[in-house]
Amino acid sequence: MSEFIKFDNQNLQNDFEKHLGKKELTIEDFKIIKNISLQSDTDLSQHDVNLLLKTIDSIEFSGYSFSNMVFKGNNKPKIAFRECTFKNCSFDGIIIVTNKEDDINFESGEFINTRICIEISKIEDLLEIDTKPKEDNIYCFKKEDSNQYYSSEEMIEISNKIKMIKKMIPNSISEFDKLLIISILLSCNMSYDYRGDMDSEEYKRLSDEEKSYHFKLTHSIKGILQHGIGVCEAMALSLSLLLDAINIKNRVVKSKMHYWNQIKIDGEWYNYCITNLRNFFRDTRNAFIEEIFLTSDEKIQTLNKDAFDNAKKECNYNFPYDLENLKKRCNLIKESMFKYGLNLEIGSLSKDNCDGFCESIGMQLSLLDR
Numbered sequence: 001m002s003e004f005i006k007f008d009n010q011n012l013q014n015d016f017e018k019h020l021g022k023k024e025l026t027i028e029d030f031k032i033i034k035n036i037s038l039q040s041d042t043d044l045s046q047h048d049v050n051l052l053l054k055t056i057d058s059i060e061f062s063g064y065s066f067s068n069m070v071f072k073g074n075n076k077p078k079i080a081f082r083e084c085t086f087k088n089c090s091f092d093g094i095i096i097v098t099n100k101e102d103d104i105n106f107e108s109g110e111f112i113n114t115r116i117c118i119e120i121s122k123i124e125d126l127l128e129i130d131t132k133p134k135e136d137n138i139y140c141f142k143k144e145d146s147n148q149y150y151s152s153e154e155m156i157e158i159s160n161k162i163k164m165i166k167k168m169i170p171n172s173i174s175e176f177d178k179l180l181i182i183s184i185l186l187s188c189n190m191s192y193d194y195r196g197d198m199d200s201e202e203y204k205r206l207s208d209e210e211k212s213y214h215f216k217l218t219h220s221i222k223g224i225l226q227h228g229i230g231v232c233e234a235m236a237l238s239l240s241l242l243l244d245a246i247n248i249k250n251r252v253v254k255s256k257m258h259y260w261n262q263i264k265i266d267g268e269w270y271n272y273c274i275t276n277l278r279n280f281f282r283d284t285r286n287a288f289i290e291e292i293f294l295t296s297d298e299k300i301q302t303l304n305k306d307a308f309d310n311a312k313k314e315c316n317y318n319f320p321y322d323l324e325n326l327k328k329r330c331n332l333i334k335e336s337m338f339k340y341g342l343n344l345e346i347g348s349l350s351k352d353n354c355d356g357f358c359e360s361i362g363m364q365l366s367l368l369d370r
Contacts, residue, residue, distance in 0.1 A: 003027055005055070008045040030055035040064040062087040072097040097140065123244035129159045143237055144252045148220050161225045166245045168342070168354045170362035175248055175265050177329065177365050182242045183274060184333050185342065186224070186235070187281035193218045193229040232259040232275040239274045258307040262315055263294070269314045270294035284327040294319030328368055336361050
């Protein structure tokens with residue numbers, strides 16, 4: 001059944017009904033309208049703006065005053081507001097969400113408390129962020145069903161950190177070893193912060209202001225990549241983002257209680273929980289990995305069915321790893337990281353130590369296979 005369209009602005013509703021020759025309008029009716037020019041008579045509501053941007057490709061707004069509103073493009077990849085023009089409009093308390101800043105065409109206007117929000121959902125766009133974007137811009141990074149907001153400065157730091165870590169991963173090694181390097185690097189640089197866990201006693205003891213701050217920080221990739229702290233959501237998101245950067249297919253999955261990853265290695269999907277695995281990667285004498293290291297849906301639920309429920313049921317395999325070989329590979333990677341000063345803190349990454357590590361580790365890992 002088609003969705004009926006009803007504008008709050010009655011004059012606008014009347015104009016479209018007259019133009020389209022009918023009283024009840026649907027989204028399909030608007031497909032014949034390629035472009036329109038709207039002159040201000042009365043204000044448009046958020047609902048009206050959402051409908052216009054959803055249904056019409058090319059719009060010219062002239063003389064409107066917009067306040068306390070979110071403008072969001074029509075969700076077409078890479079173009080957003082490219083065909084929307086604003087003439088002599090005023091904006092007060094507006095957030096404009098787009099894929100790229102250049103897609104917004106303001107011929108003239110007055111701007112008060114107005115900010116551009118650049119929406120990023122692909123790792124390629126994140127890694128291409130300009131080193132000097134406008135200071136007033138904010139970024140919304142979309143990953144799975146998580147929306148995270150950052151300042152320009154924060155987004156640049158995150159982008160640069162991911163690019164630096166990406167340089168550490170030799171192309172010549174296996175997907176399995178690439179996963180180990182990233183897992184060890186994260187594990188040596190992140191701690192679970194109970195101040196962001198609403199079920200913890202640490203969280204309950206905080207003031208409301210402190211709860212808001214720590215919850216936001218510890219559920220974000222910023223918390224992991226810049227501060228080394230987070231909860232399971234941030235850990236799974238950060239791992240996913242780094243795997244995206246080196247082209248290893250993955251997804252973040254969650255239940256009511258927990259976040260973890262599913263990763264495609266050598267053509268098969270596996271469950272993988274970096275939150276519970278981080279102690280193993282710090283100390284390989286901790287061998288509790290059977291249920292959570294590249295494993296099937298069935299096996300991971302033997303650990304905690306509630307925590308690992310609701311996953312996409314595609315992981316029917318347990319990775320055929322040899323525990324002693326896995327320990328050798330992990331210890332070799334950690335020793336090499338120590339040698340090049342890489343696992344003291346993520347902030348210690350530099351071009352020189354990353355390049356040196358990358359050059360040496362590929363050959364060393366291949367020697368273990370001989």
